[in-house]
Amino acid sequence: KNQVEQSPQSLIILEGKNCTLQCNYTVSPFSNLRWYKQDTGRGPVSLTIMTFSENTKSNGRYTATLDADTKQSSLHITASQLSDSASYICVVTDGQNFVFGPGTRLSVLP
Amino acid sequence: DTEVTQTPKHLVMGMTNKKSLKCEQHMGHRAMYWYKQKAKKPPELMFVYSYEKLSINESVPSRFSPECPNSSLLNLHLHALQPEDSALYLCASSPEWDPRDTQYFGPGTRLTVL
Numbered sequence: 001k002n003q004v005e006q007s008p009q010s011l012i013i014l015e016g017k018n019c020t021l022q023c024n025y026t027v028s029p030f031s032n033l034r035w036y037k038q039d040t041g042r043g044p045v046s047l048t049i050m051t052f053s054e055n056t057k058s059n060g061r062y063t064a065t066l067d068a069d070t071k072q073s074s075l076h077i078t079a080s081q082l083s084d085s086a087s088y089i090c091v092v093t094d095g096q097n098f099v100f101g102p103g104t105r106l107s108v109l110p
Numbered sequence: 111d112t113e114v115t116q117t118p119k120h121l122v123m124g125m126t127n128k129k130s131l132k133c134e135q136h137m138g139h140r141a142m143y144w145y146k147q148k149a150k151k152p153p154e155l156m157f158v159y160s161y162e163k164l165s166i167n168e169s170v171p172s173r174f175s176p177e178c179p180n181s182s183l184l185n186l187h188l189h190a191l192q193p194e195d196s197a198l199y200l201c202a203s204s205p206e207w208d209p210r211d212t213q214y215f216g217p218g219t220r221l222t223v224l
Contacts, residue, residue, distance in 0.1 A: 031209050043114070043200050043215030044153070089152055093209035100152035 002027040004092050004101035012107045017080055021104045023073040023090035031095040035064050035075045038087045038103070047075070047088075080108045114216035116201050122222045125191060131219045133184040133201030139214070141207035142184040144176060145200040147218070153200055159184060160207035191223045 004025045013019050025033070032051050036044035048057045048064040050073070056065045061078045077084055085108045090101040114135045123129050133142065141160050145153035158166035159178040167176075173195075175187040184201055198218045204211040 034212070036215075041198065041220065042217050043202070045215070046212045049212060095209055098155065098209060098213075100154075102152055103150075105150070 002092075002094060002097070002099045004090055004099050006088075006090050006101040006104050008104060009102070010105040010107070012109060013080055015080060015082055015108055015110050018076065018078050019080060019106065021075045021077075021088050021090075021106070023075070023092075023101055025071050025073075025090070025092045025099070025101075027071075027092040027094050027099050029094055030068060030071075031093040033064075033066060033073050033093075034091045035062070035073075036089040036091060038089060040086070044089055077106075080106075082108050082110060084108050114201055114203055114214050116199075116216035116219050118219060119217065120220045120222075122224065123188065123191065124224050125193070127191075128187070128189045130188065131186040131199055131201075131221075133186075133216055134182055135203040135214070135216075136182055137203065137205075137214070138181075139203035139205050140181060141204045141211070142178065143202040143204075143213065144184070144186050145202065145215075147198040147200055149197075157186075158207060165207060188221075191221075193223050196221055196223045 007022045034049045035047045038044040050066045063076045066073045087103040089103040144156040147153040156170045157176045162178045177185040200218045201216040202213040204213045
């Protein structure tokens, strides 16, 4: 069964600190993996998209990594800001379907 | 214009009411989607329209009725809903119905069924 798991479920960090969110998937065949940021009560916004051949991709303070062999991805946030408080959702596609992870809820405190 | 708009932002309705959610995009995207999202859960796909034709219906109850009047508009007609249908309803669009394309999400409509 195609599944996407994320950890931790929630995370609290202080402003200015770094953090790393994890995504493990069993989706097969693999087409691509996306990280979305979703503010409370808003729609998700795409941060990065990675295909099989890509190991790392950055978008400002966000850096995503992909290990297609172990079927793991991570999202690293550098120098966190209060506005980074949101849910981060990992979405993996098998070429036809989108499989959403449950998300990690990040809270950045001053 | 690079955004997806949804109206209304909030909607409260009784179980006997009929209401509609609206979604609009002017990016020339030919695929549009409806998702349902419960609190602290990821979005669940409900419907996919590709070139104004319904391509996917994920076994959604008939009290939800989608409509795509043209390539820029997507409606979701609601009738005889249940309290458990209360959720955030998200609309999204992408250039084509292709998992390689990024989906652009609207801000959502927060629906409460009393």
